[in-house]
Amino acid sequence: MEDKKKMNLNKSEEKLNNAKVNAADTNDDEEEIGANVQIVTPGQLVLKRFLRNKLAIVGMVMILVLVLFCFVGPYLSPYGEFEMFYLDRHDPSIEYSSNETQSIDMSTLKINSKAPVSAKHLLGTDKDGSDVLTRLMYGGRISLIVGVGVTFLEILIGVTLGGIAGYYGGWVDTIVMRIVDIFLCLPQFPLMLIMSSIMINSNIPQKYQIYFLMLILGVLGWTYSCRVVRGQILMFREQEFMIAAESTGIRPSRRIFKHLVPNVIPQIIVIASMGIGGIIIYESSLSFLGLGLPFPYASWGNMVNAVNDKTIMRNNMNIWLPPGICIVLATLGFNFIGDGLRDAFDPKMKR
Amino acid sequence: MKQFLIRRLLLAILILFGAAFVIYSIIRLMPADYIDVATASIKELTPEMKDNLRKLYGLDTGIIEGFFKWFSKAITGDLGESFIYKKAVATVIGDNIWYSFFLNLPSTILSTLIAVPMGIIAAVKQYSKTDYVLTAIAVIGISMPTFFFASLLQRFLCMELGIFPFSGMVDARADYQGFMKFLDLVYHFTLPILMFTILSIGGTMRFVRTNMLEVLNADYIRTARAKGLSEHKVIYTHAFRNTLIPLITSLAGVLPSLFSGAMITEQIFSIQGVGFVSLKAIQSGDVPLMMGFSIFSAALMLIGFLLADIAYAMADPRVRLS
Numbered sequence: 010m011e012d013k014k015k016m017n018l019n020k021s022e023e024k025l026n027n028a029k030v031n032a033a034d035t036n037d038d039e040e041e042i043g044a045n046v047q048i049v050t051p052g053q054l055v056l057k058r059f060l061r062n063k064l065a066i067v068g069m070v071m072i073l074v075l076v077l078f079c080f081v082g083p084y085l086s087p088y089g090e091f092e093m094f095y096l097d098r099h100d101p102s103i104e105y106s107s108n109e110t111q112s113i114d115m116s117t118l119k120i121n122s123k124a125p126v127s128a129k130h131l132l133g134t135d136k137d138g139s140d141v142l143t144r145l146m147y148g149g150r151i152s153l154i155v156g157v158g159v160t161f162l163e164i165l166i167g168v169t170l171g172g173i174a175g176y177y178g179g180w181v182d183t184i185v186m187r188i189v190d191i192f193l194c195l196p197q198f199p200l201m202l203i204m205s206s207i208m209i210n211s212n213i214p215q216k217y218q219i220y221f222l223m224l225i226l227g228v229l230g231w232t233y234s235c236r237v238v239r240g241q242i243l244m245f246r247e248q249e250f251m252i253a254a255e256s257t258g259i260r261p262s263r264r265i266f267k268h269l270v271p272n273v274i275p276q277i278i279v280i281a282s283m284g285i286g287g288i289i290i291y292e293s294s295l296s297f298l299g300l301g302l303p304f305p306y307a308s309w310g311n312m313v314n315a316v317n318d319k320t321i322m323r324n325n326m327n328i329w330l331p332p333g334i335c336i337v338l339a340t341l342g343f344n345f346i347g348d349g350l351r352d353a354f355d356p357k358m359k360r
Numbered sequence: 361m362k363q364f365l366i367r368r369l370l371l372a373i374l375i376l377f378g379a380a381f382v383i384y385s386i387i388r389l390m391p392a393d394y395i396d397v398a399t400a401s402i403k404e405l406t407p408e409m410k411d412n413l414r415k416l417y418g419l420d421t422g423i424i425e426g427f428f429k430w431f432s433k434a435i436t437g438d439l440g441e442s443f444i445y446k447k448a449v450a451t452v453i454g455d456n457i458w459y460s461f462f463l464n465l466p467s468t469i470l471s472t473l474i475a476v477p478m479g480i481i482a483a484v485k486q487y488s489k490t491d492y493v494l495t496a497i498a499v500i501g502i503s504m505p506t507f508f509f510a511s512l513l514q515r516f517l518c519m520e521l522g523i524f525p526f527s528g529m530v531d532a533r534a535d536y537q538g539f540m541k542f543l544d545l546v547y548h549f550t551l552p553i554l555m556f557t558i559l560s561i562g563g564t565m566r567f568v569r570t571n572m573l574e575v576l577n578a579d580y581i582r583t584a585r586a587k588g589l590s591e592h593k594v595i596y597t598h599a600f601r602n603t604l605i606p607l608i609t610s611l612a613g614v615l616p617s618l619f620s621g622a623m624i625t626e627q628i629f630s631i632q633g634v635g636f637v638s639l640k641a642i643q644s645g646d647v648p649l650m651m652g653f654s655i656f657s658a659a660l661m662l663i664g665f666l667l668a669d670i671a672y673a674m675a676d677p678r679v680r681l682s
Contacts, residue, residue, distance in 0.1 A: 063492065064492060064495065064496065064499075187374070187375065187378070188378075190371075190375045191375050191378040191379045191382065193661065193665075194375060194376075194379050194658040194659075194661040194662050195379055195382060195383065195654075195658060196383075196620075196653075196654050196657040196658065198623060199623070199638060199642060199650075199653075199654060199657075200383065200386060200654075202623075202639075202642050203386055203387060203390060203642055203650070204386060206390060206642070207386075207389050207390055210390075286502070286503055290503075290505045293505055293507075293508075294505060294506070294507060294624055297505075297507045297624070298624070298627075298639075310505075310507075313507065313508055313511065316511040316514075316515075322511065322514070322515055322519070323515070323519050326515070329511065333505070333508035333511070333512070336505055336508060337500070337503050337504055337505070337508065340502075340503035340504075340505075341499060341500060341503040344499045344502060344503055345499060348495070348499065
């Protein structure tokens with residue numbers, strides 16, 4: 010970090026000198042100098058390197074499109090997440106929505122399940138007669154919110170514990186690292202299954218179960234960021250700026266979180282962006298096994314779950330293929346961005 | 361070395377104890393225990409009879425008491441008896457472990473053999489089209505959820521083209537014996553193995569690529585080029601050999617996980633490995649079996665870390681274990 014700053018300083022100084030020479034050649038207008046001088050901050054350098062990476066740009070676009078699709082899309086969709094569709098038994102061309110069936114005799118209707126792709130339902134309807142495209146949008150919200158939320162939680166726990174362990178060392182470090190060891194050897198996926206089955210059968214209101222799910226995934230996954238942060242801080246705390254910080258007499262918590270942790274932010278950003286993809290896969294795998302957010306909530310994982318019905322697997326690919334592709338795209342996007350960020354932050358990378 | 365091993369083993373026991381306690385507490389928090397699941401269809405059962413059954417299965421204790429009961433037995437090597445299989449937990453795991461092993465071993469070998477050259481090529485031609493394509497393939501492999509990829513393969517290769525059997529381990533209609541039975545088993549395992557291979561290429565390839573890039577930037581590579589060595593020699597003799605250290609280390613760490621099951625894959629392809637059994641245990645609340653395989657996989661992880669450290673010390677003469 011320090012080196013990079015210095016390099017940039019040198020560079021901008023050079024440019025400044027060049028600009029001065031140029032300016033002296035033509036005229037002494039100071040505004041001209043200002044126009045020629047270009048100061049590049051380390052952040053801008055990283056951004057420049059990041060934007061040069063084609064795969065990272067592709068990833069950014071993919072995530073942006075998915076975010077728009079999931080968070081703006083539902084407002085453009087004429088249907089709701091839980092809305093079901095019925096057909097008139099005698100005239101199947103008439104379709105009713107579950108919002109308007111109160112006034113109609115239900116015995117004359119049948120559920121419009123597994124409807125093919127049509128202008129009305131762009132991706133058809135699923136087994137329960139809901140619009141696949143609309144559920145795809147709502148399902149994506151779950152995946153993206155869980156992905157980002159869990160990562161945030163993991164980083165929060167990891168940075169706090171890693172920072173404390175790395176700064177204090179000694180027995181504090183030993184205890185934290187033993188806890189990390191224990192969590193590292195826990196079988197993650199089985200425990201996720203067990204804990205979400207506890208969640209589903211508990212009396213937590215369904216609306217709040219998503220937060221519980223995030224808690225489960227976050228608590229099981231913070232060890233990696235903790236180890237990285239600790240390792241980095243062990244290194245940084247021996248450097249001169251920490252002696253300076255100590256001599257000003259500020260509290261240890263400020264020393265850790267104001268002076269040490271900011272130095273680790275590049276690593277944290279990379280871990281976070283690479284981690285989101287993995288969490289989306291975990292969440293969708295849980296949902297696939299029926300242990301994610303329970304029905305009637307849509308999530309990409311439980312939409313792919315429809316393949317357990319072999320006739321759907323064979324004949325109704327419009328039901329399970331799109332959510333699967335969405336999972337792949339979301340994970341892919343975050344992985345591409347993570348890769349790009351890692352390369353952009355790495356000062357050793359030269360192009 | 362000896363001292364290092366002893367210290368690590370003692371530490372491992374401590375960690376296993378902690379992990380076992382965490383796992384046991386979580387398992388016992390499950391709302392529907394085995395008695396509820398197993399007797400769900402029997403209406404005449406009174407609550408007293410259920411309590412008696414719980415006592416019989418050792419589910420009447422509190423979490424702490426139950427854990428120490430389990431632990432004092434486990435430390436003598438007795439993992440208890442599985443509720444659903446009515447056999448010793450160790451026997452159940454031992455019976456099913458080889459299916460998981462024969463699923464994991466070929467795919468690990470295959471994916472390493474494919475991924476290493478891919479990683480080298482991608483690193484040597486950094487930022488070229490080849491690099492982009494290979495990296496993109498690798499990341500797609502990492503980003504593909506197992507259940508979706510398995511469904512795709514089943515839909516197109518099994519249903520559409522009928523090349524592979526849909527699921528299961530043997531053809532139930534044919535009663536093969538001896539070598540034919542083995543061939544049938546291999547035939548049924550081909551698709552899951554293929555899937556595993558494709559999905560795990562990505563991780564190894566990225567790993568090789570990153571390490572290779574780091575080495576290629578080193579000064580001794582410039583020296584090797586400067587003294588006029590052929591590019592082939594520079595890359596395969598000088599650069600690649602130096603990436604072997606992290607590669608061997610990570611492979612040694614993976615070794616024990618060959619025995620741990622893959623829940624989703626084994627479930628989808630109905631392969632009766634450890635993962636399949638453990639998913640069944642979770643669904644039916646089989647506490648001893650859940651504890652058994654959790655501790656088993658935790659122990660495998662610890663052995664993996666230890667093997668990685670030892671391999672690191674053996675591959676890199678600069679590292680001394682202390």
